[in-house]
Amino acid sequence: MDTLLNLWSTIESWMLAFPVVIYLVKIGILLGCVFAVVAYITLAERRLLGFYQSRLGPNRVGPLGLIQPVADGLKCFLKEDIVPLNSNPLLFRLAPVFAFFPPFAGFAVFTFALPWVMPNGRTYHYSVADVDLGVLFIMAISSLGIFGLILAGWSSGSKYPLFGSLRSASQMLAYEVPLTLSVISVVMMAGSFRLSDIVAAQQAYKFYFFIPCIIGFVVYFISSVAEMNRTPFDLPEGESEIIGFHTEYSGMRFAFFFVAEYANVVFISMLAPALFLGGYDIPFVNDLALYGAHPNIVSILGVCSYAAKSTIFALFVIWVRATFPRYRYDQLLKIGWLVLLPIALANLFVVAGIKLFLLK
Amino acid sequence: MNAEKPSYMREVLETREMELNMGPQHPATHGVYRAILTLDGERIMKLNSVVGYLHRGIEKWAEYRTYQQGVPIYDRLDYLGAVLNNHGIVGAVEKLLQLEVPRKAEYQRVICDELQRLASHLMWFATHALDIGAMSVLFYGVREREPIMDLFEAHFGQRLLPNAYPIGGCRLDFPKGWTEACRKFLKALKPRIDDYETLLTGNRMWRQRTIGVGVISKEDAIAYGLSGPTLRGSGVCFDVRRSIPYSAYPEFDFEIPLGTNGDVFDRYLCRMKEMRQSIRIIEQALDGMPEGDLKGKAPKIMRAPMGEVYFTVEAAKGQLGYYIVSDGTDKPYRLHIKSPSFINLQGLNRMSEGALIADMVAIIGSIDIVLGEVDR
């Protein structure tokens, strides 16, 4: 034990000499975890959808089909990569990267638990960069994804992807606004843009923000489902209508879009607990009191509770997909602009009122 | 760079109509059907249908085969309602040869016909819902169709294209235990249909997607020659089982569900109600199954006198007619098939005027075409 601790303190001193190493290690771990989760959420969705539809889902590759994501990835990488003659080759190749990158960048500002305390008293935070304007950063970065879609649609040089990308673009614009407004209500409650502060505020208030911001939570859920391009708002890839922005893509480049979509699902369902469901707060327990006594146990449990909350959110999204039909393009925009936006605005006033008069 | 000015400088900003090909390989066209859409934004200005990708020349083929030999081939027209196709051709030849079919055989035919109608409607329901995005419903529909296929396999020996009836009667009695299995299935199906109605009928998304979409008025529907639930959704009471009675249908008590507005939702409701009526008919037929002979007195070599007959049945898609011209040999001189899907597809033009692209998918789903039957 002592030798281990000695070894650790030498490593630590090296890392303190070069702080960038800490960040690189954290980024490596985070990206590894996120990739694994994204890979397995594809499998989880297919199997769960299967269960909802009273069939089994993919269970052939490996025990319970657990190696299926690997097989899928391998298949996508081995497939022929077609670049249409009509396309703009550079942008056509670049577009998947544009779509791929933003959701992963967004994970940087999450805080997954209370800090881990080493025996020598040094603390390590469960976040890459817990910046002041975390929520704003997330909103900014997630709007970037739209570039990928528009570029993909435009550069394919075909009518169908163009249609698809235009639809996606207007859909994303329409739902970005209510999404942001519903998040703002949470920020108002917490009084900070920093994600860890928002969780801390929920711990301090001893209730989660979905209680005062229930309308905001519903708006957030609906518009995030639309942001993720999922049923009932999955127009950009409604396979039975003509259209999707990735119609012309195949093989690896298509896989990029696919992964980006699921990364978005993971991203949104990890953001929701932090904002509305208390993040890494363990329900029915006074975390802060317990943290003084057993800091490491609480922080591990905090990660688990965070994971559980976001899993429940993701499961609900999958359940919704298993049940509902799809909205039409014009109806979808109408809901975004004419229904959700006023509700989100009204919610803002309600929350402001609660904050002003009920919580002194 | 370019000598020419860019387009926005050349002339005042203007919009143009765009032509878009939907199909032939497209999941929503239910086969190889191509629609050339002229679009103004997302709105359809004009629709030009191109069919014939699946043309197999069955009418020509029929002139080279005897009446009996033809029967299994007409299964392949509407492959989701094979038994009904069979009933049509068998009935037409019986009318031509003036054969009498034993009453028990007629009852058996009614039972199998209605089971097939159920299967076809379930498949329609599954794919139509998938077109509008309700994914699970596809699997539910196919799952419910499976026991029907099992019943067919147990009775006819084949699942999809059973070559169900010989000319003049039926081949075999139901196997032992079949009737009970059938009753059990029907009993279990009823609550299932209720479940699907909860899933879709009340669902606000489903209603918004279907109500007021693809409207065709009563007069137009008749003028365009639509038939089956597509016509009845517009409120026209024309069901061959009632209007031009054949087989044992006059003996059963059933209702003909009618729509009022003639939109996609009404057609959907009509078919859902029709499924319940089918269950009713089957139950009545199972209860009142008469005793007696199954095989009629059909000659081994069928030579019809010169003449012509037209016989129609109510297939799952609509009025299915066989027009046979005989020249005194054992082969039809000319055989024309009035396929309901072909005529119903023609009405798509009328229904999709001014609709959105996404509506188009819903409308194609609601008229329930099978391209094997459209192209023959």
Add this chain to the structure above:
Amino acid sequence: MEAISKFIRMITFPELFKGMAVTAKYFFQRKVTEQYPDQKTILPYRTKGKLHVDIDKCISLCRFCEKVCPEGCIKVFPPPKELAKTDKRPVEFYINQEHCLHCGMCVDSCSTGAIHHSDEYELVVIDFKELLGDKETLPYDMIKKHYRWNYLENVPVKIKDSPLKEEEKSQ
């Protein structure tokens, strides 16, 4: 009052939750997937599988099966007339299963029951030759049991245990 209840229904999505309850119900029910190569299908007695011919039973001179086949995939070669008085078995019997529709009309028309369907349904082959049956390959392997549906009246129905049945039991 009605307007209020309508408004409440509008904002609380009761019908959507009912729909979700339906999918949730099926989530916990027995699954219907058949894992085919591992789990073989149970076939009913009347299944029209691959055609087989009991050459010893065939009287070959009638050639009904050949005449009735809509695809023309059966060909019978009867023996010469002098021989036929003593031995009516065909000299050669070809069935091209590649074109067979499994309509069962040859079985219907056969007066001795020589030609019949078997329960062999896995007809996917790599080499087309395997589907071209002649006098050597057509007789069915009698060790395996087989069913001739043209003469079996009213055998008990064998329907696979579908999930519908399962529900019946539990109710």
Add this chain to the structure above:
Amino acid sequence: MADEKETTAAPAAPAPPKKGWEPTGEIAESDASKALLEKFAGFAAPVKNLAKEPTVMVKKEKLVEALEYLKSDPQHLFDYLSDMTAVHYPDNDKKIMTVYHLYSTSRKDSIRVKCELDEGEACPTCVGVWPAANWMEREAFDLMGVAFEGHPDLRRILMPDEWEGHPLRKEYPLGGPQEEEIRSNKYGKPQLLPDDLEEARKIIEEGRNER
């Protein structure tokens, strides 16, 4: 093309009757057919039918008028065009016959109207009476080669646009113009083997070696 392959197997086409086609049976009458015969006396004639379906032959000149009359007359109201097709009789005097099956949704009655045409003669279109006739007439044109006068959009419908010939005519071989070629093609081996045993064996062996 499965069709072309099958052609070789098909037995020879039925020899068309030498005298030409003549329906048998007895003349069936209904109110509508009687009224039609009366109104268009000289242009309409009853036709015999096996199954007692009222059938009227109308001359080409008065065809559309007669159909219009049947559709709109309050006594008949045959508002539903159930089916429309054409038949080719190469041995008759008039070689093409178009057939209309009408049905009345309100009166639940049906009638068949026929019209004889010479080879190459155009039939008046009834798209103006029923829009439903549009595709049916296109189909008849495509498969039978009957031209329709005044049809808004007379193109091929089931066959490809550049197809030559009209497949449902009696002189058209089942395998199409390339029938002989297909027959001689080694992959178009006849399904129905020759009656001679040795030849059949040879073909089978050849097929086995080739595949």
